[in-house]
Amino acid sequence: MRTFVPSAALLALLLALPAQAAEHVVSQKAKNFSIKRLAVQQGDSVKFINDDPFAHNVFSLSDVKSFDLGSYGQGLAKSVVMDKPGTVEVECAVHPDMKLMIEVKK
Amino acid sequence: MKRLLLAAGWLVLACQAQAQISTAYAQVLTATSQPVMARDGPDAANFRGSLVFLNYCVTCHGPMADGKGRAAKLYTPPPANLRESDKNAAYMRLIIRGGGKAMARSEYMPPWGEELTEEQIGDVIAYLQSVNTRRK
Numbered sequence: 001m002r003t004f005v006p007s008a009a010l011l012a013l014l015l016a017l018p019a020q021a022a023e024h025v026v027s028q029k030a031k032n033f034s035i036k037r038l039a040v041q042q043g044d045s046v047k048f049i050n051d052d053p054f055a056h057n058v059f060s061l062s063d064v065k066s067f068d069l070g071s072y073g074q075g076l077a078k079s080v081v082m083d084k085p086g087t088v089e090v091e092c093a094v095h096p097d098m099k100l101m102i103e104v105k106k
Numbered sequence: 107m108k109r110l111l112l113a114a115g116w117l118v119l120a121c122q123a124q125a126q127i128s129t130a131y132a133q134v135l136t137a138t139s140q141p142v143m144a145r146d147g148p149d150a151a152n153f154r155g156s157l158v159f160l161n162y163c164v165t166c167h168g169p170m171a172d173g174k175g176r177a178a179k180l181y182t183p184p185p186a187n188l189r190e191s192d193k194n195a196a197y198m199r200l201i202i203r204g205g206g207k208a209m210a211r212s213e214y215m216p217p218w219g220e221e222l223t224e225e226q227i228g229d230v231i232a233y234l235q236s237v238n239t240r241r242k
Contacts, residue, residue, distance in 0.1 A: 054220040071216040
């Protein structure tokens with residue numbers, strides 16, 4: 001009993017805490033996103049790493065999340081938080097064929 | 107005498123036909139020596155530049171080059187209306203090659219120097235100058 005009470009209290013505390021937001025990493029290489037589709041939870045962040053020897057750009061015009069992370073060169077990374085549920089289409093302004101669909105789940 | 111007149115008539119008709127053929131041939135030669143779109147003329151550069159523009163620049167600057175692309179809503183100030191640009195070719199080359207930040211303009215204008223060739227940049231400048239209303 002002496003050990004049960006602290007364990008129960010710890011469990012209750014863990015359940016009460018909000019879920020930790022995850023970070024998803026997407027590479028930009030050979031003028032492509034490393035994946036075409038990504039499922040994340042609301043509140044998660046997506047980190048875009050430029051693994052090409054030239055600049056990339058990441059932007060979205062989706063109603064759920066519209067943003068432009070600007071242009072950045074090799075080895076650099078930028079992140080964006082997916083704070084609303086829905087579908088976010090991500091593009092690269094420099095390379096129009098690059099597309100990534102992110103499904104943000106509630 | 108009748109035969110002589112008939113032969114003379116045929117001769118006149120043959121000469122007229124020959125003249126018409128020669129005129130038509132000369133017209134064909136003239137037309138083909140100046141193709142509709144010269145391979146390396148300004149029209150060709152404008153055409154090639156329009157393809158570059160519609161592939162890379164249209165997202166922000168819009169299909170009419172008036173700054174009303176589908177991504178324009180993201181930016182304040184909005185993308186430049188290139189139909190009314192007062193910038194010369196040298197300035198355009200610099201901002202296209204190095205991006206907006208390098209020219210103390212919008213940081214969201216990407217540097218295109220690594221993506222486009224110098225010829226493509228020259229072509230897109232030629233196209234933008236051809237649609238610029240200030241130059242007309």
